Amino acid sequence: MKPLIVLFSSFIISLFVIKIIKKEFDISLSARIAISIMFLFTAIAHFFYTKGMSMMIPKIIPYKQGLVYLTGVLEILLALSLLIPKFKEISAWILIILLILMLPANIYAAIHNVNYQKGTFDGNGINYLWFRIPLQILFIFWIYLCSIKSSFL
Numbered sequence: 001m002k003p004l005i006v007l008f009s010s011f012i013i014s015l016f017v018i019k020i021i022k023k024e025f026d027i028s029l030s031a032r033i034a035i036s037i038m039f040l041f042t043a044i045a046h047f048f049y050t051k052g053m054s055m056m057i058p059k060i061i062p063y064k065q066g067l068v069y070l071t072g073v074l075e076i077l078l079a080l081s082l083l084i085p086k087f088k089e090i091s092a093w094i095l096i097i098l099l100i101l102m103l104p105a106n107i108y109a110a111i112h113n114v115n116y117q118k119g120t121f122d123g124n125g126i127n128y129l130w131f132r133i134p135l136q137i138l139f140i141f142w143i144y145l146c147s148i149k150s151s152f153l
Contacts, residue, residue, distance in 0.1 A: 046072025
């Protein structure tokens with residue numbers, strides 16, 4: 001829920017700040033700023049909740065802690081590169097792939113009741129997926145529309 005709040009509030013704020021600066025709305029840029037801020041926000045969790053996020057990764061996958069750090073660094077780099085016109089499209093595709101690859105970890109965490117913030121097994125459980133899967137889809141469409149199909153906005 002927090003990433004969604006960060007996304008929408010960042011979008012509204014950047015929309016009006018850009019309007020003040022450029023004297024016109026730039027929905028695409030505002031949307032890219034918002035998704036970048038949201039990814040910076042979620043990337044921080046990779047460093048503060050490493051233990052819990054490692055628990056989200058299926059046991060068959062090695063080097064869980066390193067993978068959590070790597071994805072956190074990737075989120076930061078890709079979030080920033082979304083704001084560079086030359087790199088926005090490739091960054092968007094990589095972020096979309098990353099979101100798709102992270103979905104199984106979210107499903108695994110829900111099935112095993114992982115609470116990534118506490119690093120325990122008392123999380124929301126399978127019902128969490130009713131929110132998480134549509135949220136992942138929203139993020140994917142958001143990235144696609146503001147970075148790849150930006151002429152749409």
